[in-house]
Amino acid sequence: MKPRQEEPAARTTMASRLHRRLERRLPALTRHKSPESLPVTLSRRRIYILPTRFGLGFAAVLGVMLVGALNYANNAALLLTCLLGGIGIHAMLGAFRNLDGLVAGALHGDSAFAGESLRVRLILDAAGRERPGLRLDGYGGATVTRVETAEHGVDLHVPTLQRGWMPMPRIRIHTTWPLGLFRAWSWIHPDHALLVYPAAEASGPPARDQGMDPQMRLALDGDEPAGFREYRAGDPVHRIAWKLSARHRDLLVSERDRPDTRNARILDWEHAPGLAPEQRIARLARWVNEAHASGQPWTLQLPGQVLEPASGNEHYHRCMTALAELP
Amino acid sequence: MKLRWPGRRTAAAGERRRLGRQAFDLLALTMAMVLVVHAGHLPGWLSGSLAVLLAARWYQRRYRGGRVPLWLRLPLTLGLPVAVIAQYGTLFGQEPGSALVTGMLVLKLLEAEHSRDARTGVAFACFGLMSALLFGQGMLATQIVGLGLIPAIATLNALEPARPPWRWRNAPGPVLRMLALALPLALLGFFFIPRLSAPLWGAPGDATARTGISASMSPGDIGQLLIDDSPAFRVSFDGHRPPRVERYFRGPVLWHFDGRTWTRGHTSAQHRARSRSSRIEPLTPMGGFHDYQITLQPTRRHWMFALDMPVSPPADGHFTPARTLLHGKRIDTILSYRMRSSTRYVLEPTLDATTRERALQLPAGFDPRARVLAEQWQRQFHGDPKSIVDAALRLFHQGGFGYTLAPPPLGRNSVDDFLFSTREGFCEHYASAFTFLMRAAGVPARVVTGYQGGYWNTMGAYLLIRQSDAHAWSEVWVKGRGWIRVDPTAAVQPARVDIGAMAAAGASREWYQAAWLQNLRNRWDIVNRWWNQAVTGFDALRQRGLLKPFGIRHAGARQLGLAFAIGLSLLLVIAASLALWRRPHVDPARRAMQRLERRLARLGIVRERSEGPRNYLMRAADELQHERAALLALLDAYLHLRYASEGEETESVRNFVRQVREFRPRRAVQ
Numbered sequence: 001m002k003p004r005q006e007e008p009a010a011r012t013t014m015a016s017r018l019h020r021r022l023e024r025r026l027p028a029l030t031r032h033k034s035p036e037s038l039p040v041t042l043s044r045r046r047i048y049i050l051p052t053r054f055g056l057g058f059a060a061v062l063g064v065m066l067v068g069a070l071n072y073a074n075n076a077a078l079l080l081t082c083l084l085g086g087i088g089i090h091a092m093l094g095a096f097r098n099l100d101g102l103v104a105g106a107l108h109g110d111s112a113f114a115g116e117s118l119r120v121r122l123i124l125d126a127a128g129r130e131r132p133g134l135r136l137d138g139y140g141g142a143t144v145t146r147v148e149t150a151e152h153g154v155d156l157h158v159p160t161l162q163r164g165w166m167p168m169p170r171i172r173i174h175t176t177w178p179l180g181l182f183r184a185w186s187w188i189h190p191d192h193a194l195l196v197y198p199a200a201e202a203s204g205p206p207a208r209d210q211g212m213d214p215q216m217r218l219a220l221d222g223d224e225p226a227g228f229r230e231y232r233a234g235d236p237v238h239r240i241a242w243k244l245s246a247r248h249r250d251l252l253v254s255e256r257d258r259p260d261t262r263n264a265r266i267l268d269w270e271h272a273p274g275l276a277p278e279q280r281i282a283r284l285a286r287w288v289n290e291a292h293a294s295g296q297p298w299t300l301q302l303p304g305q306v307l308e309p310a311s312g313n314e315h316y317h318r319c320m321t322a323l324a325e326l327p
Numbered sequence: 328m329k330l331r332w333p334g335r336r337t338a339a340a341g342e343r344r345r346l347g348r349q350a351f352d353l354l355a356l357t358m359a360m361v362l363v364v365h366a367g368h369l370p371g372w373l374s375g376s377l378a379v380l381l382a383a384r385w386y387q388r389r390y391r392g393g394r395v396p397l398w399l400r401l402p403l404t405l406g407l408p409v410a411v412i413a414q415y416g417t418l419f420g421q422e423p424g425s426a427l428v429t430g431m432l433v434l435k436l437l438e439a440e441h442s443r444d445a446r447t448g449v450a451f452a453c454f455g456l457m458s459a460l461l462f463g464q465g466m467l468a469t470q471i472v473g474l475g476l477i478p479a480i481a482t483l484n485a486l487e488p489a490r491p492p493w494r495w496r497n498a499p500g501p502v503l504r505m506l507a508l509a510l511p512l513a514l515l516g517f518f519f520i521p522r523l524s525a526p527l528w529g530a531p532g533d534a535t536a537r538t539g540i541s542a543s544m545s546p547g548d549i550g551q552l553l554i555d556d557s558p559a560f561r562v563s564f565d566g567h568r569p570p571r572v573e574r575y576f577r578g579p580v581l582w583h584f585d586g587r588t589w590t591r592g593h594t595s596a597q598h599r600a601r602s603r604s605s606r607i608e609p610l611t612p613m614g615g616f617h618d619y620q621i622t623l624q625p626t627r628r629h630w631m632f633a634l635d636m637p638v639s640p641p642a643d644g645h646f647t648p649a650r651t652l653l654h655g656k657r658i659d660t661i662l663s664y665r666m667r668s669s670t671r672y673v674l675e676p677t678l679d680a681t682t683r684e685r686a687l688q689l690p691a692g693f694d695p696r697a698r699v700l701a702e703q704w705q706r707q708f709h710g711d712p713k714s715i716v717d718a719a720l721r722l723f724h725q726g727g728f729g730y731t732l733a734p735p736p737l738g739r740n741s742v743d744d745f746l747f748s749t750r751e752g753f754c755e756h757y758a759s760a761f762t763f764l765m766r767a768a769g770v771p772a773r774v775v776t777g778y779q780g781g782y783w784n785t786m787g788a789y790l791l792i793r794q795s796d797a798h799a800w801s802e803v804w805v806k807g808r809g810w811i812r813v814d815p816t817a818a819v820q821p822a823r824v825d826i827g828a829m830a831a832a833g834a835s836r837e838w839y840q841a842a843w844l845q846n847l848r849n850r851w852d853i854v855n856r857w858w859n860q861a862v863t864g865f866d867a868l869r870q871r872g873l874l875k876p877f878g879i880r881h882a883g884a885r886q887l888g889l890a891f892a893i894g895l896s897l898l899l900v901i902a903a904s905l906a907l908w909r910r911p912h913v914d915p916a917r918r919a920m921q922r923l924e925r926r927l928a929r930l931g932i933v934r935e936r937s938e939g940p941r942n943y944l945m946r947a948a949d950e951l952q953h954e955r956a957a958l959l960a961l962l963d964a965y966l967h968l969r970y971a972s973e974g975e976e977t978e979s980v981r982n983f984v985r986q987v988r989e990f991r992p993r994r995a996v997q
Contacts, residue, residue: 044907054446061450065457071526073660075517075862076464077457080472082516084453086509087480089899093906100907133487144488178501179483180446 035167035191039125042102042173047186049096055181058088088181095184098134098175101127102147104188107168111317113285114199117141117157120168122190125150131175138172138187163198163281163324197320200286201279207267207287228252265291265298281323288323292316302326344442348389349493350485353478354445355385357452358436360475364459364468365429370414373426377433384437395437404434421461428455442486449479466858477502512898519891521884522867540578540776540797542628545588546734546741546755555794556848558624559778560632561856563789565618571780573615573670575635575800575812576792578777580649582685584766586693587741589759589774592685607646608810611676612638612669622859623662629653632777632792634668635812641666649773650674661864674809678771686771686804694742694763701767712770712805719764720818723757726750730820754816758799761815771804775812787853916968916980919987923961930994940965954992961986 051059062084069077103125112118122136124147131147140159145152160166174185228241231251245251267287272280284300291298292311299309300319307319346354358381366374380403384395407430408418415423432455435448456475460468480502484490560576583592617634631644631652641664644652654662678686689698701715708714722728727750734752737744742763745756758774765772779798781790800814874882874890882890924934927947934943944962948955964983 054443054450057447058450058453061454065454066520067527068461069457070520070523071528072461073522073526073866074460074464075865076469076472077460078520079469079513079517079862080457080460080476082513082520083473083476083506083509085516086512087505089512089902090505090508093902097906130491132490134489146489146491177487178505179480180486181483 035189037191039103039105040188042099042186047099047184049182049184052183058181091179091181094178095175095182098131098177099184099186103127107190107192109194111195111197113197114160114163117159118194120156120158121153124152133175133177136171136173139169160196163196165193166196168192168194195324197324198281198285200289201282204283207265228254267298268301269303285323288319346445350445350482353482353485354448356478357482358432361432361452361455362429364472365425368462369426381433394440400437425458445486449482452479464863466855515894519887521887522870543588543590544581544755546759557794559792559794560621560623561789561791563620569617574780576632576778577635578632579651581774586690607648608675611673613671615670617668620665625660626658633666636669636672638667638669661859676807676809678804683771686773687766689766694740697742697746698767701764705768710769715768715770716813719761723815723818728819754799757815758801762801765803773802775800775802782849784853787856791852915984919984923987930992951992957990
């Protein structure tokens with residue numbers, strides 16, 4: 001099993017180390033904790049249940065009540081105690097039933113910068129039973145939810161530490177519903193990787209420009225219509241020149257100048273010399289952020305690959321992915 | 328109270344969540360219920376101030392918010408045990424304990440801010456509810472206590488996160504459902520958990536006995552009993568019931584008079600020694616037999632009651648010389664026993680000298696006028712007992728005597744005062760004065776206490792004897808005839824014997840003693856009796872007979888424990904399978920398709936995971952040429968059903984299911 005992302009709260013205690021060793025030695029223990037592909041249906045084979053601390057305390061109180069009732073030969077008190085005992089067992093089965101049959105259907109992860117938390121949406125299917133009081137944790141965050149529908153999304157905020165592909169940490173889904181006497185839990189470890197973008201450095205030198213006057217660049221890069229052409233399938237609707245088309249047989253589409261890629265900013269790995277690789281990546285990430293924010297096209301040149309000049313969200317994500325995936 | 332040491336701060340996050348409004352309201356309601364069930368035996372000032380405290384805390388948290396400051400909580404917490412000690416003199420025992428528990432629960436509400444507080448509070452509230460049952464396990468009390476469980480369980484439920492939207496209206500539903508589901512297990516435990524044969528520690532209420540007839544009688548004593556409406560015992564007769572005037576239930580016999588109080592005339596230790604050694608007064612029954620069963624409420628005393636005159640003692644009791652029944656152990660639980668009595672009898676036709684002396688004992692220096700009167704009778708009737716008795720009864724009947732439950736107080740010479748000045752009283756006064764007169768006139772006499780009358784419950788066919796039916800009468804000894812019962816009260820107020828003490832007294836009833844209400848309560852008693860028989864009176868003896876249908880005559884703790892374990896396992900298996908059961912939602916078309924797949928698989932045509940229905944059935948049609956037409960028809964029907972039809976078409980589904988059922992593919996004979 002891959003070493004798993006440790007929870008941030010410095011939990012590397014004796015117990016967790018022992019736990020990990022146990023998991024390595026006894027894979028049977030972790031059969032349902034190893035990564036698996038969704039959907040996962042929680043069933044009795046993977047639902048564990050134990051009394052909570054309050055449950056144990058409550059049992060102790062019941063024990064005292066039982067002894068008292070028997071000692072005083074008080075049948076009404078005995079009946080009451082037995083009734084509470086029955087409710088306790090009902091609570092145990094209720095906790096189990098609250099998880100049994102729940103389906104973890106799919107997982108959609110956003111992307112985030114390292115150090116921030118990453119929003120992952122887990123789709124849960126109630127499978128025909130209302131499931132209140134569900135808690136999800138173990139992935140570094142915690143959340144509570146109530147699942148009623150077949151397409152119930154829960155947002156998990158997974159903390160990230162470093163850039164790159166991060167395996168989805170395993171999620172503990174547990175409940176003490178209905179009375180807090182028993183805790184039923186199950187682990188879901190989706191076979192899913194999350195992309196973590198490198199964290200941009202806070203401040204530093206700006207990206208080296210191409211020496212062109214920013215004023216001139218602005219003029220050159222305007223999106224003035226450069227002419228009109230006939231509509232082709234796939235053209236965005238907002239590009240259609242409706243007034244002009246009204247006087248024509250066909251729809252006309254305004255054609256804009258393609259961004260002047262020759263004047264794109266060049267964000268080059270080599271422009272940040274003398275830095276450790278991670279710091280270089282952080283700097284490039286800042287440059288990419290800045291370029292994306294300014295709306296100008298840019299090209300990203302990394303060792304072994306060059307991302308052609310472009311702008312926009314897609315380009316941005318491509319660049320960030322490339323940065324994240326750098327060895 | 329909870330001590331907070333540093334380590335406890337690091338509880339799980341869920342435990343530290345602040346208490347929501349509903350949870351707090353429910354917790355307050357739980358505590359209020361505990362207070363209600365205990366209010367009956369707490370001193371008024373304590374339950375009153377606790378109720379005020381509870382209401383104030385609820386108001387404060389609901390409308391002002393925030394916690395109660397420590398400077399307010401601390402004195403209250405420290406003050407509670409002090410107050411309990413001030414009231415009871417001790418912290419231990421049933422009543423101080425219940426005061427302490429109730430007070431602590433209300434104080435717990437004062438500091439309740441987090442889920443953990445609420446949980447602890449609920450657990451101890453359950454204990455508080457249960458401890459209320461030690462004071463009385465009547466049906467109504469038990470039901471009120473059971474009602475208290477609802478807010479307690481609802482509180483626990485309200486502490487869970489991400490719960491469905493809250494509505495007070497819908498709140499009791501799930502809890503009641505939970506209680507209903509818990510009931511089978513509760514009953515199993517109730518029937519099969521082995522009862523202790525002897526208590527592990529002292530049973531409660533050692534010090535004081537509140538109910539029932541006591542070991543002595545000084546005129547004015549039973550007065551408290553006569554307004555106590557709680558049941559003393561219930562009698563069901565095998566044959567016909569005795570007429571009202573014969574319904575005298577014999578209790579302790581009092582021999583010794585000290586001028587004020589009648590007692591049994593010896594200490595208990597002496598008594599035990601005597602009753603073991605000395606002979607029981609011989610009885611010759613002459614007829615009027617009654618066989619019956621008495622179900623006695625706990626008295627915390629030893630004696631049992633029986634219709635005059637019991638013929639033989641029940642299994643676990645014995646007679647005193649004067650034929651009062653004594654139980655081997657103190658009666659702390661409901662006791663049922665079978666008896667046989669005779670209403671026409673001769674008791675002790677010859678009297679030995681010692682007994683005669685006891686039956687003529689009078690204190691020196693008391694009641695001179697009564698002595699003079701009695702001696703005058705003795706001379707007048709030449710010592711004939713019957714005439715002397717008649718003279719005394721005539722005096723009561725015609726001498727301007729009245730019957731009242733609120734008699735004026737008597738002075739030092741109580742008999743003189745009663746006979747010659749106040750002339751008002753109830754059974755105690757008459758029995759006491761009559762016996763005194765008899766003894767002074769040289770007729771051996773004694774006082775018998777017990778119960779008389781009772782209410783016949785027609786529906787349940789049993790006789791209900793309440794504490795208010797307590798009575799005292801006399802027995803005089805006549806040579807050759809033995810002890811004869813004389814009820815001087817009847818001479819004054821025959822109605823006492825006919826309609827009961829309260830009705831006979833006529834006046835001054837509280838509103839809750841109104842006749843129609845009394846009547847209603849008498850009728851209602853049948854439910855209490857049922858409860859007593861089914862629940863309260865279910866004792867070790869009846870438990871032992873529980874396994875009789877399984878061939879075990881006397882089930883010991885081991886067999887009962889085994890039965891409990893078996894029953895528990897069975898219930899758990901049922902419950903677990905119910906919990907595991909998921910409503911299978913497979914539509915009929917899919918099920919039919921699966922059936923078809925199974926049939927084809929038997930012929931070796933197994934559907935691949937990647938195969939859709941079309942590919943699969945086409946392949947099957949290719950392989951089974953002789954079934955090709957049928958298979959293609961099936962395929963058509965299925966595809967039509969699945970992809971060409973809109974919505975539910977039950978008709979075509981049914982057709983497809985039928986087609987599949989009729990389709991029985993065979994391997995082609997090569």
